[in-house]
Amino acid sequence: MGGDEPDDEVCRQVLRILALIGDKWSILVIGQLRDRTLRFSELHRAVTGISQRMLTLTLRQLERDGLLTRTVHPSVPPRVDYALTALGTTLLDSVAALAEWATTHRQEINSNRRRYDATRSPRAQP
Amino acid sequence: MGGDEPDDEVCRQVLRILALIGDKWSILVIGQLRDRTLRFSELHRAVTGISQRMLTLTLRQLERDGLLTRTVHPSVPPRVDYALTALGTTLLDSVAALAEWATTHRQEINSNRRRYDATRSPRAQP
DNA sequence: CAGTATCCGAAAGGATACTG
DNA sequence: CAGTATCCTTTCGGATACTG
Numbered sequence: 627m628g629g630d631e632p633d634d635e636v637c638r639q640v641l642r643i644l645a646l647i648g649d650k651w652s653i654l655v656i657g658q659l660r661d662r663t664l665r666f667s668e669l670h671r672a673v674t675g676i677s678q679r680m681l682t683l684t685l686r687q688l689e690r691d692g693l694l695t696r697t698v699h700p701s702v703p704p705r706v707d708y709a710l711t712a713l714g715t716t717l718l719d720s721v722a723a724l725a726e727w728a729t730t731h732r733q734e735i736n737s738n739r740r741r742y743d744a745t746r747s748p749r750a751q752p
Numbered sequence: 753m754g755g756d757e758p759d760d761e762v763c764r765q766v767l768r769i770l771a772l773i774g775d776k777w778s779i780l781v782i783g784q785l786r787d788r789t790l791r792f793s794e795l796h797r798a799v800t801g802i803s804q805r806m807l808t809l810t811l812r813q814l815e816r817d818g819l820l821t822r823t824v825h826p827s828v829p830p831r832v833d834y835a836l837t838a839l840g841t842t843l844l845d846s847v848a849a850l851a852e853w854a855t856t857h858r859q860e861i862n863s864n865r866r867r868y869d870a871t872r873s874p875r876a877q878p
Numbered sequence: 879c880a881g882t883a884t885c886c887g888a889a890a891g892g893a894t895a896c897t898g
Numbered sequence: 899c900a901g902t903a904t905c906c907t908t909t910c911g912g913a914t915a916c917t918g
Contacts, residue, residue, distance in 0.1 A: 636855070641779065643854040643861060644847075648774005650891080653767065666900050677892055682901060692864030703899040704898085713857060713864075720853040721770075727846040728769040731839060732762070735769060738818030738839075776911080792880050803912055808881065829879040830918085 646691070647721060651676055651684045656710065656718055659694060663709040693717060772817070773847060777802055777810045782836065782844055785820060789835040819843060 646652050651673065658664060658672045670681055685708060688694045693714035699705040710718070772778050777799065784790060784798045796807055811834060814820045819840035825831040836844070 639858055640851055640854040644850060645774050648771050690865055690868040691861050706900060717853060720850045723849050724770060724846045725766055727843060728766040732765055735817050739816050742816040806911060832880060
């Protein structure tokens with residue numbers, strides 16, 4: 627039965643797009659491309675800890691969504707440049723607001739967590 | 753606003769907070785509490801598709817972070833109310849901006865994906 | 879009603895080896 | 899250099915059963 631509002635479907639779709647942010651690496655990659663074009667190896671070095679596999683998968687996903695462009699230069703050795711699109715830039719701007727919230731409330735959240743853990747855990751930190 | 757300081761640890765912490773968004777259920781739960789206090793069973797019904805287990809885990813996490821409060825009423829049968837804190841409300845405001853971005857560009861992203869998939873599909877380039 | 883405990887399949891993601 | 903392909907561990911999350 628269609629008890630759900632039509633908004634629910636849209637809501638889920640929006641959620642799936644927001645999942646771009648929650649993904650472990652996307653924002654890091656996009657952030658690195660904010661001011662400059664980077665090639666694959668530069669991204670690999672810039673994003674600490676990402677594996678080659680995950681960098682590739684992340685870039686493919688972002689390219690698919692139209693958030694960045696992938697440009698292959700026919701040279702030897704090969705060179706592939708990645709750059710944000712206009713769409714990607716607008717996303718970054720929106721995310722910046724959220725990142726600012728996170729930065730502002732980081733200490734408060736950490737403090738909340740410590741208090742919660744202290745209250746609930748039989749053993750406090752040694 | 754260069755938020756990309758070499759302080760990797762802070763950056764990761766912010767990322768972990770942003771992961772609240774990417775988490776499958778957190779935003780849905782928080783969204784339901786925007787305008788009103790809800791009890792466990794009401795949330796369970798309001799958030800379509802969530803399991804009892806995940807609702808509990810999600811609520812505990814959000815309570816730990818100080819984004820909502822959990823109030824147990826000593827009655828029979830028991831009644832537990834969940835309400836957003838001020839901190840939770842400010843998060844919701846920041847997320848709203850991102851949700852607006854997602855809504856605005858939803859069609860465009862879907863279109864990009866279709867084009868990308870069409871290019872790479874079985875009947876791709878000659 | 880509001881959970882907790884347990885099991886299990888699915889999916890994410892790292893490490894490694896190989897290639898045009 | 900810029901990837902693919904493969905394996906394998908860890909984590910996520912749904913279904914189910916039980917409890918104060």
